Amino acid sequence: MGDGRMPGPSHQDELLAAAWETHRPAVFGVAYRLLASVADAEDVTQDVWLRAAGADLRDVRDLRAWLVTVAARRSYDILRSARLRRETYVGPWLPEPLLTGPDAAEPVLVDESVGSAMLLIMEELSPPERVAFVLHDVFGLEFARIADVLSVSVPGARQLASRARRRVARAKQSVPQAPRAERERVLATFRAAYEAGDLAGLIRLLHPDAVFVTDGGGEVSAARKPIFGGERVAEVMVRLVRQRRPDRIQVVEVGGEPALLFRREGRVHSVDTAQITDGLITTYRRVLNPRKLPHV
Template identity: 85%
Template sequence: MDNGHTSGPPGPSGQQDRLGAGWETYRPAVFGAAYRLLGSVADAEDVTQDVWLRAAGADLRQIDDLRAWLTVAARRCYDILRSARVRREAYVGPWLPEPLLTGPDAAEPVLVDESVTSAMLLIMEELSPPERVAFVLHDVFGLQFARIAQVLGVSAPAARQLASRARRRVARAKQSAPQAPKAERERVLAAFRAAYEAGDLAGLVRLLHPDVVYVTDGGGRIPAARKLIHGGERVAEVMVRVGRQWRPDRIDLAEVGGELALVFHREGRVYSVDTVQITEGLITAYRRVVNPEKLQHL
């Protein structure tokens, strides 16, 4: 993955050093904001690079703090979000956020909180582009509504209303599907991995909620279910069958989006990244990304 160390723009060395130092300080936050807005590592990297190039040709007095960097990034993300609906409609099968490793060995630094979990990114996917921008910039990064209004081309009161509406929708979604504590996730996922590796159908059924939903994102690039699969026994049967076909070399527990997830390796590469929703000790949603385009950065 690109580490983001880009040479500074042409110009006097003092200005170049100042811009470069500021960029190294703020780059992780710029990437983090773009990832939260877009749900794509590749798109977030493109936006981050674009922000740097734009800043390199700008008046340095306008690039004096994190708020300025984030404003530039948000404008670019907003343009992408407004065209993303069309791309989602053309996407083959279910769409899931691109997995982002966030553990201590992660190549891409990002400010980690619940807003980078797969569950939260899917909730934000249901927001309108203006709501999503207002929510991320204000509730996650603390930007004032006057700056957010400039990004969205609305008044400050309108920007405040957008963030408030998004906040209510996010709160309702979180209440309907509360996330499990870290210790519970570790216990359930460790047990799930053991049952999966053993091909233990009954063991998997015990860990899956009777109404669990199984989502696979292959993007039309690899064989994967193009519809949601419901029910504990049905999902367990599919997983056992797929496990026999895949024969993964190993299954790691890794931090993805700030939460423990399962990373499947096969033939020397990451083949699948699986995130889960756990409620009262049972897996209520199992989300599997196998689209190779979404895994190549890993």
């Protein structure tokens, strides 16, 4: 149809099924960026599909924007309740790992906003700021749609996005990330030193003020507070590898960045990412919570 509207009901199901394959990565992508949870993002994606399949879309001119808006509205509801759950979370909280690249089970829209560092930055935003930032700066939705999701005025939505953008920019400047090739090189060297239990080698790779953050969620043994200092972190890592030697350490891509996947006794034990600046690891993050690993 020349006006861009969806055709009549007799053709809608067939068209929607075909269009869904194109737009599903965007639907999942907005939910994951807002919730930092693969499981929650998959639930939202399923909800959006059911809503779309049961809706009359003949007057929808931009199906992608409609689907993303529905996903954002559902995610916003979950995000507000998730903030309360974070307050009772045991130990440090880290985003649920999202496999991307050749290891991904399905196509994922990848940019810096799915990286663990960026998701942690966005975690510091208020829910309305996060929604406005993701919908406008990542997905390019107009402020009228964003205002509708957040139940604010259009100027209010614009202000939320602007405030979030400034906060994100300041945070990114304070934690610069090395180019991908450098991150891959440092992680490969780290992997070799870790497997060998090479204390001196690990110390050389860790910044003197490095931080080691482990997310066990109270489900498994893990430090409930970050560990500070390069030498201290290296000592802890050497002790861990001696106590719980992994069967295999695999290089994977998580959230568009190189990561290490640890297997023990045939199962995924942890997924690790690192903040790397000037050839040194400044922050090392390890997700151990088994509830966050089934999708890896």
